[in-house]
Amino acid sequence: MSPPLPPTPPPPLPPSSRTANLGDRAFAHLRELILSREIPGGAEVPEGRLAERLNVSRTPMREALVRLVGEGLLERTSERSYRVRIVSAREFFECMQMRELLECHAIETAVPLVGDADLAELRRGLEALEDGEDDMQHWLYDNHFHSFFARVSGNATLAETITRMRVVARLFRISSSFHRKGEIDTEHRAVLDAVERRDAAAAKAAMLAHLRNLQDDARRAIAAEANPGGYFL
Incomplete structure (x- = not known):
């Protein structure tokens, strides 16, 4: 069973990020959470729940998640859920x-x-x-x-x-x-x-x-x- 997201919600994006480039900022924020191990390897990353935790809409969140898949940090597990990739x-x-x-x-x-x-x-x-x-x-x-x-x-x-x-x-x-x-x-x-x-x-x-x-x-x-x-x- 994949580990869940950390019990302590990730902090919302800073107020300065309430702009048209929310997708870029959500991407950078999530990337840091993964690379800092705050979201661990194998953790499920549900699109909707994460959008709520970071206080952003689903569209920029989806853009960020797709980019993280392209970078090799996440893998898609269902239509609206992702998982931090585990490297063998x-x-x-x-x-x-x-x-x-x-x-x-x-x-x-x-x-x-x-x-x-x-x-x-x-x-x-x-x-x-x-x-x-x-x-x-x-x-x-x-x-x-x-x-x-x-x-x-x-x-x-x-x-x-x-x-x-x-x-x-x-x-x-x-x-x-x-x-x-x-x-x-x-x-x-x-x-x-x-x-x-x-x-x-x-x-x-x-x-x-x-x-x-x-x-x-x-x-x-x-x-x-x-x-x-x-x-x-």
Whole structure:
């Protein structure tokens, strides 16, 4: 049985969103609720009830839900109901293999192109995370970090594909307990160090190590679920 929506209703859209672009704002709001895990993997998302909770009409809500299906965050279960998609372990690891190929190429290409000011901004954002434990803030920085190098590579199709692969990875994490904020920050720092030195080979190697560490961590978490008495995070 699919988990229901959280018992605490999602907050309504802010007053500033009572405009003609309610569909866009509903989409952004729901996307954040899913990616922040406030609406968990496998949760049913009934169109009518969610429209009432967010205090919007059904038309912009339907537009938002259809867009979320297109982005791969939701799947349709009936004419007026949706569900947050659950990503299998197999799909996650296939996605990560693709990310290895794409993101290593992206950062190798981006190293000679990225500006010093942008690198300084990335560094400041990373250091600001050290005092915080907010999961969503870490993920938002992580998303910005990876998407940034994909965009700087200059290949729009590559950047779009990486974005979609990251959604798949995030959905897998939604229904899993593993997380490694400190390790991820350290790995991001190693990537940044290499890019600041303009060492494309080292940046590529650091990115590959980062992505493979994520996969190793997922394997340990999966093994822990199968054997609760053994390794756990």
